[in-house]
Amino acid sequence: MDAALPLPRYIDATDPSPLSFSVCSLVADQTKYDRLLASFARLGFTPENTEFLAADNRNGNVFDGYTWTKTLLAHARGRYVIFCHDDVELIEDGYDALLGWTDWLDRHDPSWLLAGVAGGIYKPGGFKHRQLALHISDINGADRRRGTVPGRVETLDECFILMRRTRPVISSYDLNGFHYYGPDICLQAELLGGSSYAIDFHLWHHGQGQKGRPFRQLRRRFAGKYQHFFPGRILNCTTGPVILGAAPPAAPPVEPGDAGPA
Amino acid sequence: MDAALPLPRYIDATDPSPLSFSVCSLVADQTKYDRLLASFARLGFTPENTEFLAADNRNGNVFDGYTWTKTLLAHARGRYVIFCHDDVELIEDGYDALLGWTDWLDRHDPSWLLAGVAGGIYKPGGFKHRQLALHISDINGADRRRGTVPGRVETLDECFILMRRTRPVISSYDLNGFHYYGPDICLQAELLGGSSYAIDFHLWHHGQGQKGRPFRQLRRRFAGKYQHFFPGRILNCTTGPVILGAAPPAAPPVEPGDAGPA
Numbered sequence: 001m002d003a004a005l006p007l008p009r010y011i012d013a014t015d016p017s018p019l020s021f022s023v024c025s026l027v028a029d030q031t032k033y034d035r036l037l038a039s040f041a042r043l044g045f046t047p048e049n050t051e052f053l054a055a056d057n058r059n060g061n062v063f064d065g066y067t068w069t070k071t072l073l074a075h076a077r078g079r080y081v082i083f084c085h086d087d088v089e090l091i092e093d094g095y096d097a098l099l100g101w102t103d104w105l106d107r108h109d110p111s112w113l114l115a116g117v118a119g120g121i122y123k124p125g126g127f128k129h130r131q132l133a134l135h136i137s138d139i140n141g142a143d144r145r146r147g148t149v150p151g152r153v154e155t156l157d158e159c160f161i162l163m164r165r166t167r168p169v170i171s172s173y174d175l176n177g178f179h180y181y182g183p184d185i186c187l188q189a190e191l192l193g194g195s196s197y198a199i200d201f202h203l204w205h206h207g208q209g210q211k212g213r214p215f216r217q218l219r220r221r222f223a224g225k226y227q228h229f230f231p232g233r234i235l236n237c238t239t240g241p242v243i244l245g246a247a248p249p250a251a252p253p254v255e256p257g258d259a260g261p262a
Numbered sequence: 263m264d265a266a267l268p269l270p271r272y273i274d275a276t277d278p279s280p281l282s283f284s285v286c287s288l289v290a291d292q293t294k295y296d297r298l299l300a301s302f303a304r305l306g307f308t309p310e311n312t313e314f315l316a317a318d319n320r321n322g323n324v325f326d327g328y329t330w331t332k333t334l335l336a337h338a339r340g341r342y343v344i345f346c347h348d349d350v351e352l353i354e355d356g357y358d359a360l361l362g363w364t365d366w367l368d369r370h371d372p373s374w375l376l377a378g379v380a381g382g383i384y385k386p387g388g389f390k391h392r393q394l395a396l397h398i399s400d401i402n403g404a405d406r407r408r409g410t411v412p413g414r415v416e417t418l419d420e421c422f423i424l425m426r427r428t429r430p431v432i433s434s435y436d437l438n439g440f441h442y443y444g445p446d447i448c449l450q451a452e453l454l455g456g457s458s459y460a461i462d463f464h465l466w467h468h469g470q471g472q473k474g475r476p477f478r479q480l481r482r483r484f485a486g487k488y489q490h491f492f493p494g495r496i497l498n499c500t501t502g503p504v505i506l507g508a509a510p511p512a513a514p515p516v517e518p519g520d521a522g523p524a
Contacts, residue, residue, distance in 0.1 A: 005299045006307070008314035010289070011337055013324050027272070037267045045268070052270035062275050074428045075273055111435060166336045170432055173373060174455025191453045191491065193436025229453065229491045231509075247493075247509070 015079055015166050020049045020099065022078030022165070025086045026068045027054040028061075032206065033086040043094025050095075051078060054086075065158060065181035066171045076165055084160040087206040091137065098162075101199045104150065113169050113194030114186060116161045117201050119153030120236025131236055133198040138205040149200040156196055157238040158182030159205040169194070175225065179218040183237050187226055211239065277341055277428050282311045282361065284340030284427070287348045288330045289316040290323075294468065295348040305356025312357075313340060316348075327420060327443035328433045338427055346422045349468040353399065360424070363461045366412065375431050375456030376448060378423045379463050381415030382498025393498055395460040400467040411462040418458055419500040420444030421467040431456070437487065441480040445499050449488055471501065 023040060027033045037052060053075055055068035063071065069083050080102060105112040118134035133147035134157075158181050163169055169189045171181055186196045223242050226235075231247035285302060289295045299314060315337055317330035325333065331345050342364060367374040380396035395409035396419075420443050425431055431451045433443055448458045485504050488497075493509035 004303055005296060006303050006309060006312070006314050008287075008289075008295075008299065008316045009337070010316045010318040010320075011334060012318055013329070013333060015336075025270075027270075033270075034267060037270065041266055041268050047268060050268070052268050054270045054272045056272040056274055058272075067275070070430070071275060071428055072273060074277075074430075075271070113435065166333055167435070168332070168336075168430075168432055170430055170454060172455045173375065173429070188454065192432060192450065193434045193487070225455070 017077060017079040017165065019051055019078040020080060020095075021045060022051050022053055022072075022076035022081045024053045024069070024072040024076060024081060024083050025055070025088075026057060026063060026065070026083075027086045028057040029086055030058060035089050036084070036086055039090040040094075043090045043092075045095050051076070064176050065178045066173070066176050066184070069171055069181075069185070073165070073168055078165060080162055081165050081168075082160065082162045083158075085158070085205065085207060088159055089204040089206065091202065091204055093201045093203065098201060101150070101201060102162075105197060105199070108150070109152075109195055109197070111194050112197055113167060113189040113192065114156060114161055114163055114196040115199050116153070116156035116182070116196070117149075117159070117198060117203060118157040118238050119182075119186070119196065119198040120155040120238065121147055122152040122154040122195070123236075124154065124230070124233055132238060134238070135200050135202050136205060137202065139208060143202070147198075149198045151198055153186070153196050153198045154190070155183035155186045155235055155237045156198065157205075159207060160201075160203065161185065167194075172225070175218070175221060177214055177218045179215045179239070180222040180237070183235060183242070184222065187230070187235075191229065209239065215239075279339060279341040279427065281313055281340040282342060282357075283307060284313050284315055284334075284338035284343045286315045286331070286334040286338060286343060286345050287317070287350075288319060288325060288327070288345075289348045290319040291348055292320060297351050298346070298348055301352040302356075305352045305354075307357050313338070326438050327440045328435070328438050328446070331433055331443075331447070335427070335430055340427060342424055343427050343430075344422065344424045345420075347420070347467065347469060350421055351466040351468065353464065353466055355463045355465065360463060363412070363463060364424075367459060367461070370412070371414075371457055371459070373456050374459055375429060375451040375454065376418060376423055376425055376458040377461050378415070378418035378444070378458070379421070379460060379465060380419040380500050381444075381448070381458065381460040382417040382500065383409055384414040384416040384457070385498075386416065386492070386495055394500060396500070397462050397464050398467060399464065401470060405464070409460075411460045413460055415448070415458050415460045416452070417445035417448045417497055417499045418460065419467075421469060422463075422465065423447065429456075434487070437480070437483060439476055439480045441477045441501070442484040442499075445497060445504070446484065449492070449497075453491065473501065477501075
């Protein structure tokens with residue numbers, strides 16, 4: 001009977017990843033993506049230490065912001081998984097700098113789950129004014145700094161987000177589209193009991209930042225979802241604040257003693 | 263310059279899993295685990311369609327209930343990932359039945375994220391009496407049925423939980439120990455916007471169900487965490503109800519007698 005037993009793989013807690021990084025991108029534009037690839041190669045990301053995975057939107061939107069990270073995470077083999085837009089370009093900080101930041105995060109806060117380059121400072125009690133933490137070059141200017149990096153944030157811009165493959169965070173299944181998936185995954189990290197950081201990893205984000213009707217619609221749905229769990233909170237996002245309304249109607253009253261001892 | 267470009271892998275939305283199932287177990291006892299392996303082999307789980315992964319606790323607790331699923335998920339290659347105790351034994355339902363249930367779930371509720379064999383019926387508005395949905399053989403009796411399976415649940419017993427590898431749910435990072443990780447992952451599924459089901463997949467769970475001091479301590483920490491997000495809710499768990507208190511401060515104070523925020 002023992003001869004018929006399947007052969008299991010016994011697994012311990014060490015991370016056997018053969019690669020340091022899985023660089024995952026949502027790719028719609030080949031020219032932009034080639035610029036990304038060349039910039040990573042120039043700054044120390046080699047085939048020996050890094051794999052590049054592309055969620056293929058070149059012929060139409062097969063993926064949106066909430067689905068592509070799940071699919072690529074299931075393929076990734078790196079110790080750290082980076083999710084970044086195809087219009088990101090590394091300029092000075094590279095492989096060594098990024099590994100240095102993961103070491104810093106491990107030492108500074110073992111409960112870290114996400115790291116990015118731009119976000120809204122963590123202060124769940126609320127703000128009068130928007131407070132961001134970032135070091136980035138983008139449509140608003142080269143080599144911009146706001147707040148203090150590294151620093152804990154409550155949201156991250158989705159242009160660049162990093163996590164550990166064996167300590168993942170998943171995006172919402174009840175939101176879709178191309179906005180707010182950075183803030184969404186940060187709130188999911190918070191619900192999981194972990195934290196998010198903006199680090200000083202300077203890159204170019206060549207994106208435009210569109211705030212049309214789909215943006216406003218998704219902001220409404222995003223706020224409608226999270227006001228259940230964080231009522232009254234004002235979330236600082238790189239795209240502007242999001243006000244979470246009061247808690248929706250509560251569950252019907254419960255009489256004391258109904259459910260037995262806790 | 264193009265010659266220097268790294269070679270990315272372009273990935274589409276199809277799931278290329280070479281296997282149907284990854285059967286993952288938290289293994290402390292070799293004899294029990296061998297019984298599990300033999301029972302799966304007997305009921306249609308072959309090396310061609312299934313891999314068996316063991317979180318190796320045979321020489322001490324390397325893993326707890328909240329860490330082992332994350333580690334094994336990062337190794338799993340099956341389309342469906344089963345997380346089950348080492349003291350589970352299949353008795354009549356097997357490979358075909360389980361694939362049939364995944365088909366049923368896909369048709370019945372595409373937002374399903376988790377499936378198990380025993381849970382507390384989903385009714386976030388609260389209960390007067392505990393209501394479970396299950397079909398199981400365990401220490402409480404052979405071939406027991408409660409409620410209706412299949413049916414939506416708000417918690418699952420951790421003896422057997424299944425998810426899709428490309429639509430995962432992650433356990434809390436701020437809880438640890440060997441209790442409540444079934445209810446925890448179900449609440450995380452709900453926070454992600456998905457649902458959980460008890461299905462009619464009859465098996466033996468040979469476990470004892472210990473409710474000592476570690477159980478009560480973890481219930482307190484579990485309730486303390488989730489009352490922030492589901493204030494006033496009474497959670498039906500197979501191990502008994504858990505009363506989530508009123509929302510903690512931050513929001514306007516709640517008067518005695520109020521069930522929760524208006």
